[in-house]
Amino acid sequence: MSDAKARVVPVGRVPDSSAEQRLLEIRHEAERRGEVKAIGIRPSGAPFPQASPETGYYGIPLLKQPSWTWEVPLYFFTGGAAGAAAVMGAIADYTGADRKLVRDARWIAAAGAVISPALLVADLGRPARFLNMLRVFKPQSPMSVGVWTLLGFSGAAAATAFAGFLAERYGPSLPLRIVENAGQAASLAFGLPFSNYTGVLIGATTIPVWNQNVGELPIHFAASGVGAAVGLLELMGNDRSRALQALGMGAALFECLEGLRSESSDHSHLDPLKHGLSGLMVRTGGVLSGPVPFLLRAASLFGDKQRSHEFRRWAAMASVAGSLVTRFAWVQAGHASARQWREPLGIAQGEKPELGE
Amino acid sequence: MSVTAFLTDSTLCIGCKACEVACKEWNGVGEDGLDWSGFSYDNTGSVGASTWRHVKFVEQTPEPGFGGNAPEMNSWAFSSDVCKHCENAGCLEACPTGSIVRTEFGGVYVQPDICNGCGYCVVSCPFGVVERNEQDGRAFKCTFCYDRQKVGLVPACAKACPTESIQFGEIGALRRKAEERLAELRGRGMRDATVYDPVDTSVGGSHAMFIVRGDPRTYNLPPKPEVPTIYLKKAWASSAIAAALLLGGTLVAFLADGQRNGR
Numbered sequence: 001m002s003d004a005k006a007r008v009v010p011v012g013r014v015p016d017s018s019a020e021q022r023l024l025e026i027r028h029e030a031e032r033r034g035e036v037k038a039i040g041i042r043p044s045g046a047p048f049p050q051a052s053p054e055t056g057y058y059g060i061p062l063l064k065q066p067s068w069t070w071e072v073p074l075y076f077f078t079g080g081a082a083g084a085a086a087v088m089g090a091i092a093d094y095t096g097a098d099r100k101l102v103r104d105a106r107w108i109a110a111a112g113a114v115i116s117p118a119l120l121v122a123d124l125g126r127p128a129r130f131l132n133m134l135r136v137f138k139p140q141s142p143m144s145v146g147v148w149t150l151l152g153f154s155g156a157a158a159a160t161a162f163a164g165f166l167a168e169r170y171g172p173s174l175p176l177r178i179v180e181n182a183g184q185a186a187s188l189a190f191g192l193p194f195s196n197y198t199g200v201l202i203g204a205t206t207i208p209v210w211n212q213n214v215g216e217l218p219i220h221f222a223a224s225g226v227g228a229a230v231g232l233l234e235l236m237g238n239d240r241s242r243a244l245q246a247l248g249m250g251a252a253l254f255e256c257l258e259g260l261r262s263e264s265s266d267h268s269h270l271d272p273l274k275h276g277l278s279g280l281m282v283r284t285g286g287v288l289s290g291p292v293p294f295l296l297r298a299a300s301l302f303g304d305k306q307r308s309h310e311f312r313r314w315a316a317m318a319s320v321a322g323s324l325v326t327r328f329a330w331v332q333a334g335h336a337s338a339r340q341w342r343e344p345l346g347i348a349q350g351e352k353p354e355l356g357e
Numbered sequence: 358m359s360v361t362a363f364l365t366d367s368t369l370c371i372g373c374k375a376c377e378v379a380c381k382e383w384n385g386v387g388e389d390g391l392d393w394s395g396f397s398y399d400n401t402g403s404v405g406a407s408t409w410r411h412v413k414f415v416e417q418t419p420e421p422g423f424g425g426n427a428p429e430m431n432s433w434a435f436s437s438d439v440c441k442h443c444e445n446a447g448c449l450e451a452c453p454t455g456s457i458v459r460t461e462f463g464g465v466y467v468q469p470d471i472c473n474g475c476g477y478c479v480v481s482c483p484f485g486v487v488e489r490n491e492q493d494g495r496a497f498k499c500t501f502c503y504d505r506q507k508v509g510l511v512p513a514c515a516k517a518c519p520t521e522s523i524q525f526g527e528i529g530a531l532r533r534k535a536e537e538r539l540a541e542l543r544g545r546g547m548r549d550a551t552v553y554d555p556v557d558t559s560v561g562g563s564h565a566m567f568i569v570r571g572d573p574r575t576y577n578l579p580p581k582p583e584v585p586t587i588y589l590k591k592a593w594a595s596s597a598i599a600a601a602l603l604l605g606g607t608l609v610a611f612l613a614d615g616q617r618n619g620r
Contacts, residue, residue, distance in 0.1 A: 051397075051415040053572035058396040060403055062577045067476035067489040088607055095611040125474020125494025129454075132473045136455040140586055143477040144453035192600035199599070200592040204585045205480040206447060214588045215595050222599035226606075243607075243614035250606055334480070344483070345574045346581060 056345050063206060065338040068331060071123040075116055076198045076327040079150070080225025081232060081320075082112020083195025086157050088229060088247070090188035097243065103164065104236045108229060109187060110161035113154035120150065142201040153194045156186035196222035202334065208269045208344065209337035210330075216258065217330075223254035227289050228323035231316035239312045248319060249297050255290035255322070259283075269343055272336035279336075281329035288322030360463035361506065362528040363515065363565040364535050367436035367576070368542060368550065369522035372398065372412055376437050379517030380410040384500065397433075403577070404438050406488035409499040410514045411438045413576055434569075436576050437514070437523055440465065440486045440499035442564035445584045448498075451481035463528065463564050464501030472496055483560060483582035501564070528564060535566055542568070559584045 013019065029036050051057050066072075089105025092098070121130045134151075138144040160183030167176045199221035203214030210217070230248040238244060262273050262282075273282045293315040300311035337343065380386065389407035394400045397414035404411045415434040446465045449457045456471035457478060467478075467487070474494040478487045487498040502512035510516070515525035524531065535552045542550040553573045556562035560582045569576050 050417050051575045052417060053574050056574055057413060057415070057577035058399075060396070060577065061485070062403075062579060063485040064405070064479050064482070064488050067479050067491070084603065087603055088611075091604075091607040091611050095608075095615050097611055097615060123476070125476070125489055125491075125496070126472070129471075129473035132454040132456070132471055133475070135471070136453070138450075138453065138455070140450050140589065141453050141477070142589070142592070143451060143475060147453055192604060193596060195603060196596050196599040200589075200596050201477075202480075203592045203595075204588040205451075206483045206583070206585050207480050210480075211585060211588050214592045218592060218596040219599040219602070222603055226603065241614065243610040246610040246613070247606060250610075338480075338485075344579045344582075345577070346579070347574065 054347065056341050056347060059341050061339050061341040062344045063338045065335045066207070066331065067125075069123055070328075071119040073327040073331040074324075075119040075123070076221070076330075077228065077324050078112045078119065079116045079198060080195050080221055080323065080327070081228035082109045082116060082157065083153065083191040083193075084222070084225040084229035085109045085112070085233065086153070086160075086187040086191035087195065088233070088244075089160075090184050090191075092243070093184060098238070098241065101233065101238045101241055101244075103168075104233055104238060105229070106157070106161040106164055106184075108232050108236075109157040109191065113157040116150060117154055120147070142197065142204050146197050146201055149190055149194050149197060153187060153190035156183045156190055159183040160187055195225040202330065205334075206344070207334045207337050208340065209272045209333050212267070212269045213262075216261065219254070220258045223251045223258070224289060224323040224326050227251040227255065227293065227319035231293075231319035231323075234312055234316035235320070239309060239316070245297060245300075245312070248293060248315065252290055252292075252294035252297065252315075252319065255286060256294060259286040259290050269337070269340075271340065272333040276336055278329060278332040281325060281332050285322050285324075285326030285329045288318045289326055290322070292318040293322070359527045361501075361526060361564070362442075362463070362531045363439060363512070364524040364526075364531045364568070365437050365439065365565065366522050366524065366538060366568040367434055368547070368568060368570060369520045370412070370435040370437055371520055371522075372414060372433075372435035373519060374412050375517045375519060376410040376514035376523055377401075377408065377412060379513040380499075383502070383505070383513035384409065386497075404440065404486050404498070406490040406493075406497040409439065409497075412436070413438055415575055417575075434571075436567060436569055437518075438576070439514070439565050440501070441484050441560075442499075442501055443483075443582075443584065444561035444563065445559060445586070447481040447483055447560075447584045447586070448478035448487050448496075450584065450586050451477045453477060460501065460503050460506075462501065462503070462506050464503060464506075466500055466503050467496055467498060469495060469497075481585050483579065483584065531566065535568060538568060553578050555579075555582050558582055559587045 026036055085105045086109035089102050089109060092105060093102045121127045124130060133147045137148055159179055163176045163180040163183060196218040199218030202210045203217040205211060226247055230244050233244055262270055272278045296311045296315035300308040386409060387407050392400060394402055397416040399414040401408050401411055413436045417432045442464045449465050453475060454471050454473055456468045458466055460466045472495040474489055474496060476489050478496050479489055487496050489496050505512055511525045515523045539550055539552055547570060549571045551569060553567040553569060554562055558581055574580060
């Protein structure tokens with residue numbers, strides 16, 4: 001009823017004397033000079049914007065968007081999972097856990113050790129010049145520290161898995177034992193920073209949504225890597241391990257807290273985590289890495305064996321997918337944040353930013 | 358060999374874009390498309406991989422006397438933007454190949470024969486200057502005409518500027534000149550004139566100063582540019598906590614599991 005009424009109400013300005021006066025002025029000017037000298041019509045949203053302290057420079061973003069392509073977020077995923085898997089494999093070995101778990105963890109680490117450098121090289125504008133990264137070591141550059149960590153990790157994880165494979169195939173020998181143990185110790189040492197340094201990499205930049213979360217990103221990324229590594233190990237058949245169950249629970253709990261932290265804050269620099277395509281991706285990744293696996297794992301603690309087994313498989317798949325989506329989501333959020341031109345200029349938000357892709 | 362700088366005085370700029378042309382011709386920078394932006398006479402938008410000098414056209418509502426325009430016309434101000442060649446340069450710190458270096462003239466220079474196009478400098482520049490050329494693969498920005506300065510010549514843009522809006526010289530002398538010019542402009546009634554040189558931020562000042570009228574944000578000049586290395590301490594502390602949690606959590610999980618299994 002009210003809709004029908006609203007349609008017949010005329011929209012527009014209410015005539016007043018000053019507006020009528022202005023119309024007469026225009027008429028007189030046109031009569032007198034044959035033309036009207038005025039700024040002209042500026043319909044709202046038309047391409048005649050003006051620069052001002054409130055609009056910045058026509059709202060053209062100051063910051064550049066990341067030039068990274070899909071290889072980089074995928075590298076964040078493979079690196080995070082591989083680093084966490086290497087740590088789990090080494091600790092599992094030292095504490096005398098199931099051999100299959102140790103072996104599978106090493107293979108995940110080794111697979112990540114091969115795929116990660118390939119992705120990093122593929123993203124370069126000049127892939128043939130990858131080795132230029134090894135000219136210098138710069139502690140003040142997370143990219144430089146990361147590349148050296150990646151190389152150390154890759155060598156160690158690949159050597160461990162290969163030596164372990166040879167020992168199982170052709171029987172143990174002293175040189176193989178030495179390579180396997182040294183490699184495992186090194187992949188533990190390198191795996192610890194490798195599983196989370198990508199949080200430092202994007203945190204220490206000028207992109208507002210990244211640097212405003214610099215204190216949380218490495219922990220968030222580590223939890224994401226643990227969730228992915230646990231999920232992959234369970235999907236490879238290690239779904240009776242209580243240690244993995246506990247680690248998966250812990251990671252999912254961390255991801256729940258991370259989601260609560262960003263959802264409960266209303267800082268405008270967190271907008272890319274909640275609005276637009278990047279917001280959708282961050283939330284999807286968060287739900288798949290946090291509440292979903294947490295509830296499924298909790299459910300798997302009760303009930304019969306068959307059901308519990310099913311629940312853990314679903315939890316594992318959700319964690320792996322959640323970790324993958326989360327990495328892409330954070331890079332996407334960086335793009336959206338770079339387009340938020342008000343942030344670096346320190347201009348208060350008059351309206352919600354346009355985060356349309 | 359002295360440390361040099363640019364002083365770009367927007368009150369002298371006539372928007373001719375001679376600096377853009379001279380820069381492109383001297384440095385052999387490619388064209389970047391012919392699209393209409395709808396933003397005054399600026400169809401480029403910002404500095405980037407293919408634009409190392411960029412003239413901003415700041416159009417504002419009529420303000421009688423601003424720039425000498427008639428009251429019924431829009432007021433117009435121009436300012437030629439360029440890489441700021443920061444004292445603490447985010448791109449230089451972030452570069453993992455050592456391609457980006459500080460020259461003997463104080464400029465920040467990307468060595469094109471070393472850059473491998475990792476793109477980390479792009480997200481480390483607080484002024485959004487350096488950019489990856491997607492056709493070429495490498496990152497590009499203003500070289501401060503390092504090649505010309507090497508042989509004692511002034512940068513191409515400063516040489517081509519017909520009104521000396523772009524001034525080039527020893528940095529201390531230019532800083533004094535900027536202060537003198539500011540006093541002169543204020544004396545003439547331009548009380549809104551300011552010098553933009555972020556010395557009080559972590560960037561620590563720049564080798565490209567600007568004299569603008571009004572709020573520098575209108576010219577896309579950020580009030581508080583920060584070099585991203587200031588976030589490193591917090592980032593690595595968080596990384597260490599994450600590593601400790603991972604190590605401790607994994608140890609506890611597997612030890613507790615082993616005990617329950619009676620190992």
